[in-house]
Amino acid sequence: MNFTLSWLREFVDFKRSAQELAQTLTMAGLEVESLLALPSRQEKHEDWVMAVAVTPNRGDCLGILGLAREVAALTGGHVRLPPVLPHAKGSGIDRLVDVEILSPDLCPRYSARMVLGVHVAAAPDWMKTRLEACGIRSINNVVDVTNYVMLETGQPLHAFDADRLATKRIVVREAGAIEKLTTLDGVERELAPGDLLICDGATPIALAGVMGGSESEVQWDTHGVLLESAHFHPACVRRAAKRLAIHSEASHRFERGVDPEGTLYALDRAAFLLVEVAGAAPVEGVVDRYPRRAKPASIVLREKKVSALLGVDLPRRETERILKALGMKVRGRSKAAVRVVPPSYRRDLAREADLIEEVARLYGYEKIPSTLPLVRPAGGGLDRRLPRERKLRAFLLGEGLTEMINLPFTSAEMNQRFRGLWGGERRPVAILNPLAQDKAELRLSLIPGLLENLRTNLAHKARSFHGFDFAKVFALDARGAAAEKQQLAGLFYGPRERTGLRSKDGTPPTFLEVKGIIEGIFEVLGIGPEPACSKSDIGAFLHPANAAVVRLGDRDVGYLGEIHPDFCEASGLEPFVVFELDFEGLAEYAPRQLTARPLPRFPCVERDLAVVVDDAFPAERIVRWIKGLNHALIEDVEVFDQYRGSPIPEGKKSLAYTISYRADDRTLTDSEVNQLHQQLAARIGGLFGAQLRM
Amino acid sequence: MRESLDTLRNEFLDRIGDGASEQEVERLRVEFLGRKGKLTLMFRGLKEVSPEERPGLGEALNDLRRFVEEKLESRLRELRQREKERSLKAETVDITLPGSRWERGRVHPLTLVMDEITDVFLAMGFEIARGPDIEDDYHNFEALNMPPDHPARDMQDTLFVSEARLLRTHTSPVQIRVMETRKPPLQVIAPGAVYRHDDDATHSPMFHQVEGFMVDSQIAFSDLKGVLTHFLRQIFRPETGVRFRPSFFPFTEPSAEIDIQCLLCDGKGMTQERQACRVCKGTGWLEILGAGMIDPEVFRFVGYDPDRVSGFAFGMGVERIAMLKYGIEDIRLFFQNDLRFLRQFA
Incomplete structure (x- = not known):
């Protein structure tokens, strides 16, 4: 709400300067957003335009009168009202117009007065200046008076050209199924049931509280004017204004609540001004239909x-x-x-x-003191998730990944390509009113965002880019219910950077190095079961071979892999590895209970085992088989080397394992271990068709 | 012969004097202890000595040999030590070259600020709650005392995913979800992403909020002032000026908008060059928090009796706080994720 201080002073006296008043109003909940000095010829009569941000509950402050009441309450002053022209007793108006309210709940009150013989012309300068300072364009003296009074009282008024009303019968009713109205702005509007209409007989002439119709608007040849000062239901005005995307001074006020007791004062004030600035002759009498008088709250x-x-x-x-x-x-x-x-x-x-x-x-x-409340234990329990999230972040930072925060919006095309970890029957969540067509869906996967981040940074000549995003992804299930889950994704492009002198031998992280980071994540989160990698079809964006699903028990909790070479070629990128994990799924696994083991008392004996197997043989099978024996003397087994090439025949590879033997009650003898190891080697040779290399 | 022993000893001591190098020491060893060395020859000469003199002289010769050996040895150690020190000093690492380590990753500045905010409230005994990003109209609006057609809905331009569901426009629905399932006392914060149909230098369609609330039998507006003043002084500076002024939110009554003194001009509203401060637009104050006493209507929605419990709620924008803390002028920098920007944050 913009107004000038000189105008406010007509309603209330106050001693404060413009700045002091702004401070007073701001600290009383009427935030002054700007205070601009108006150019003035005389220093003594300086004037200011004040812009107050009126909160939606204070419709009464959308008029100078309301602001004056606040100023009076805050400074101990008194409000005075500007002059009016009360209607003369008589039934003159009743002979010219009749008003009928068919929807009293939506229109609790409708008051009207009439003036004749107006000379429609430009408004006088003092009125124009004030309106314009308050952000309202001057139209002509009659329309300007209605706006002027609205600014003063907060009561929107509408002026109809009385001669253009065919029936002289104003009917306030709800719109029917197919009705149209051309509003003042020249736009033909389709009305909807529930819209409240002001009608001339059966013909709509205004959308109540929102905007008048062009048919009955005041024009240069207008003589008789019917002034409407009504009270409309806030929600009804809002619905129509929202649907038609019309935000008018009137609808803004009606939505926020106008004083139902103020309709007559506004009419009398407008009549006074119309006589003064448009030479109008007031018709005696007033129409005042008030079917729903609000009971004052007690x-x-x-x-x-x-x-x-x-x-x-x-x-x-x-x-x-x-x-x-x-x-x-x-x-x-x-x-x-x-x-x-x-x-x-x-x-x-x-x-x-x-x-x-x-x-x-x-x-x-x-003046209200500051105190600290007593905090009573709420019994909500400590948050399990926050410490895990923080550990996870700290780990990733240490591994050289920088955190990205991306908007969750993406295009349908990206969602088709990058489906993340959602099963086949899930569909993307679409935004009904998107900001742009390429942001019309919510992401299924965090990968598109990271690819965008990669592109941004390569465009700025970054040598490499290692980033992660830890955020939600969204999908709809077959029944259309929305699901969202917290996910973690990472992208490793180019060698990990070092500070200091540049080394030449850096290489981008490989599949196995990224797998190592995923294993680290499981370790940091303290998840009991060990993750396993298996081949599965994740999506065409990944390399057909160098990609795997990460499984925990019988559940897929993520994937990792090289981006498909075709994609890299098409985008001019070097090969790189990405991963995506379902944090929500991981969070379900309670952290493992840690129990410290005492240090072993007897030494460990290590023996290596090398086998030649088919190229496609998964190294992990032998590890799992040995561990599965649960042999009391076998402490650990790990694969430590893989070799292809001479003298290993084509199509084969050599795998080397270290097996650790230990007894917890004695030192194992060489011959004991050798015997055990040979038995084991022989069984592995037989079971897996592996040729032993001794 | 005794005299020649003393002469030999003196000669040796003279020769091994300061200037001797490692080779010289070696030469001395040969000259005295070698097969034809002076001492060796004297040992041979023992045969010529009378048997009475022989033991005494032999002993003296042995003493001299030990003495020579030890002297040679210690001289050699001394020389080697000196040589080592010299060569160590001669090493040429350029100690002014940059250090070298693996590049660390960086946490996003919004996470930094979010963690700071969270930690202040955790230390005050608040707990964390979370809620869905895709909300229903009831939790996002209605139960927060914003019925359909309420003009306050204009304050939050909404992104819809269906007729009934939307992307939450604030974190306040978490307040409702917690109160629906639990009873007071409650002191909870709800951090998270929120969404609005808005996109410019100061508005992003996604941003982050931290909602907080405290409900118990006797929580007053003065407690709201105390808790939030403490919070703001932890997050900004201990001496930061804080002011509470009346405002309006449908879900609180009374409502307050909380400002802190401008961080750039220290609340003066003006720069040293007497220009209006661009951060606070000359007002000296920065809007930082919305808060208020939870509206009795909200308590009714969740089945609390407003005559038995009271509480306050507040909400803040994480981006705004980060922008003020770090002097960032364009909110879009947070979401462009340019490493040149992200690496500025430790």
Whole structure:
């Protein structure tokens, strides 16, 4: 709400400077967003335009009168009203127009006056200047008067050209199924059931509280004017304005609540101004249909509740002083409470809490002390997830990955290519009102975001890019229910960088190095079962061979792999590896309970075993088989080398394992271990068709 | 012969004097102890000596040999030590070259700030709650006292995924979800991503909020002031000026907007060159938090009796706090993920 201080001064006296007033209003909840000096010829009459951000509950402050009431309450001044021209007693108007309200719930009150013989012309300069300073374009003296009064009172007015009304019968009703109205802005609007219409007989001439129709608008040849000053239901106005995307000064005010008791004052004020600036002759009488008179709220305010909610003991005298300053009437008192009736323009005050806010607001938030509450144990338990998230991040940072935070929006095309870990029957979540067509879906996978980050950084000449994203992905199931889960993805492009002198021998992380990082993640999270890699079809974006699903028990919890060479070629990229893990799924595995083992008392004996197997033979099979024996003397087994080439025949490879033997009650003898090892080697040779290399 | 022993000893001592090099020491060893060395020859000469004199003289010769050997040995050690020290000093590492280590990854600045915020509240006894990003109208609006057609919905331009579901416009629905399932006392924060139909230098369609609330039998507005003042002074500076002014949120009553003194101009509203401060636009204050006492209507929605419990709630934008803390002027920098930007944060 923009207004000039000179205009405000017509309604209330105050001694404060413009800056002081701005501070006072801001600290009372009417935030002054800007204060601009108006150019003026005389220094003495300096004027200011003040812009106040009026919160949606304070429709009463969308008029200077309402602001003046606030200023008076805050500074101890008195509000004075500008001159009006009350209607003369008589039924003149009834002979010219009739008003019928068919939807009284949506239109609780409709008041109207009429003037004749107007000379439509440009408004006088003083009026134009004020309107323009307040951000309203001048049209002509009649329309300007309606806007001027709206700015003063907060009551939107509408002027109809009385001669263009065919039936002289104003009907307020809801729109039917197929109706149209061309509004003042020249746009033909399709109306919908539930829209409230002002009709000339059966013909719509205005969309109530939103915008008038062009048919009945005041024009240069207009003589008779019907002034509408009505009260419309806020939600009804809002629905229509929203649907038609019209945001007018009138709809803005009706949505936020206009004083239903103020319709006649606004008409009388407008009549006064029309006589003054348009030479109008007022018709005697007034039409005032008021089928739904709102019962004023009567609110009990308990003294104890005030002090308990605010944390400060206010003397009752102070509370009552504040309530009265705000125009409230005290209708009864008991030892512990007062009964209060708020004024009709404060439609936001209906409950005790509303009054407490008013008391606090006028008392001053700054005068309420600061205290620290006693925190009682809530029994919610410690958060398990936060420490795990922090450990995970710390681990990844140590591995050289930088955290990315990406918007979750992506295109349908990207979602088709990168389906993440969702099963086949899942569909992407679409945004009904997207910001752009290539942001019309929510991501199924974090990979597209990381690819975008890679591109951004390569464009800025980054030599390498190692990034991770730890965020949610979204999908719909077959029944259309939305699911979301926290996921972790990483991308490793180029060799990991070192500070200092540049080394020439860096290579990008390989599949196995990234697998190592995934194993590290499981270790950091303390997840009991060990992850296993298996071949599975994850998506065409991955390398057909150098890619694997990460399984935990019988569940797929992630994947890793090289991006498909075709993709890299098409994008001019070197080969690189990505991974994506379902953190939500991992989080279900409780951290393993750690129990420390004592150090072994007897030495360990290590023996190596090398076997020649088919190229496709998975090294892990022999490890699993040996571990599966649960042999009391076999402590550990690990694969430590893989070799292809001479003298190993084509199509074969050599795998080398180290087996650790240990007894926990004695030192094993060489011959004992040799015997055990030979037996083991022989069984492995037989079981896996492996040729032993001794 | 005794005299020639003393002469030999003196000669040896003269020769092994300071200037001797490693080779010289070796030469001396040969000259005295070698097969034709002076001492060796004297040992041979023992045969010529009378049997009475022989034991005494032999002993003296042995003493002299030990003495020579030890002297040679210690001289050699001394020389080697000196040589080692000299060669160590001669090594030429350029100690001004840059150090070398693996490049660390960096945590995103928003995570840094989110962690800082979270830690202040955890230390005050708050716990963490989380909620879905895809919300229903009931939790995002209605139960927060924003019925359909409420103008306050204009404050939050919504992205919809279906008629009934939307991307949450704030983290406040978590407040409802926690209160629906639990009873007071509650002190909870809910950090997370939120979404609005908005995209410019100061608005991103996704940003992050931390919602917090405290509900118990006797929580007052003064507690809200105390907790949030403490929080702001932890996050910014201990002497940061804080002001509370009335505002409006449908889910709190009374409501407050909380400002801190401008970090750039220290609340003066003006730069040293007497220009209006561009960060606070000359007001000296920066809006940082929205808060208030939880509206009794909200308590009714979750089945609490507003006459038995009271509480406060607050919400803040993580990007805004990060922008103010680090002097970042364009919110889009957070989501472009340019390493040149991200690596500025330790």
